[in-house]
Amino acid sequence: MDSKTSEKVRAGRNRTITLSQEEIPELKKQILTFEQLKRLANSSDSKIEFKSIENKTLNCDLLEVFKFLPDEFADLIIIDPPYNLTKNFNGTKFNARSDERYDEYLATWFPEVCRKLKPSGSLYICGDWKCTSSLQRAVEKELTILNRITWQREKGRGAKSNWKNGMEDIWYAVKNPDDYYFDVEAVKIKRKVIAPYKVDGKPKDWQESEEGNFRLTYPSNFWDDISIPFWSMPENTDHPTQKPEKLYAKLILASSKENDIVFDPFLGSGTASVTAKKLGRRFVGIELNEEYSLLAQKRLNKADEDKTIQGYSDGVFWERNAKN
Template identity: 75%
Template structure:
């Protein structure tokens, strides 16, 4: 694993040769003592599991997670640091989902929530897979403002997140924790007083309830300290919304496709427990290095003083 030479202002996370041995020691790898059919919760809590999802899932305790965030390979040809995923027919992708998604759902508590990410091409497959196991409550669409242009089609600037629960009569959702702070362009007053907005030194603002369309997310890029070399890294701000809305402090957040660790890192920053599975060892080490940084730096870009700010607002 060679160290990359980066520009002076590039803050993308990297691994030095000196760090690697200690980071590897922190990873939980199979073979674990599999004389037990299930690992005890304490063995996987706040751990990064380096292994294949299909091999690991049977050994995780059932119904241990309060919240599951899933960011699977989309139905695209993509190379994840040597682990390639090839685009396939819709039927084939449906079958791929069926090999692991029902098992993932068995790890969710009866009162738990699950979010699964996708793009326009695979979102119908995701909907079919989710509705077989859970109760779908909503589909979030978020604006992915970064991406390649297209000459013969519309540029893909959106992604979806399906929101589902096991029991639609008994699940946790904290709307006050995920309100968005927006600038008021035309402040309206009643009897000379602001109506549903507040005047601050830097301007006029209103706290608004979140909708299922999010246009305030920034994709990690080279000048952001959360950025890694993972090709499809999700922003910390995006996952912070899911975690704050659908889990309490001390709850367990599980991510079966951990990637470079965003869900675990954000869970830690927000006072939750975490567990994640990732097949690529380097991405697991990215996760552990980010978790180390989260010990002293709890900041999340775009989230400050208990509220989410509009994109490019400086928060």
């Protein structure tokens, strides 16, 4: 395979993860192809045992592999599907379409994905302003929506003929609104205190430290502390819509326990699986593009040694630029 990610001329301090021709053969051995999955199933009507795909990247077409995956295996599903935009994913082009046609596209796979969710499981699906109404309609048909998260996507140049798109949505839904897991204590935010308030000379709801004055707060459904991966960040790849590990860490910590199973049917360069691994969860990811699958596997291998998540440490999420 010709790795396009290795052909670019990059600055010396650029930390973007790329593939070299030398490492590709070994990485290929570590992912599962559709032909391998068919052999694991033994017949066209059989389901694969979960242990055969546990902690694996499946390089195949989501629609083709559905029938082989066991039902109700995932505690948490995170989905970052193609938005209703024309976008080239390393040679695979997704074309923008009418809202009706995009609804039809979602219907080809979203109900099947929901069948993979445990009865007590949670699901998050990402989108932008243009496709968020379609996502809401699709989710409401299958699950109970509990909230919509909006996060600040601070990247890119300003638009000249329109407002710059600086926000994205994540719809949060569950199968059973009376039985689901949510740990708000695991996703507290550490914010700088600009105007410290004291009572009887002591800090009120904040703490003094050598690094500054901070307050631990509970998160809302608006997140403004996320940095999009860029060239100097060690998690960065050339994937055009890569999600930050910090973003997915919030979803994983809030809606899964250690050793739970996280499933991403549109894995891309691997953020969901990598973050799940760093946080002690099991995972399964499906990705159509081989190069992205190999990038995901390389990131998973790196996570064996480096479990850091930028913006998350000491059990809390730090406000952007609050900690050096």
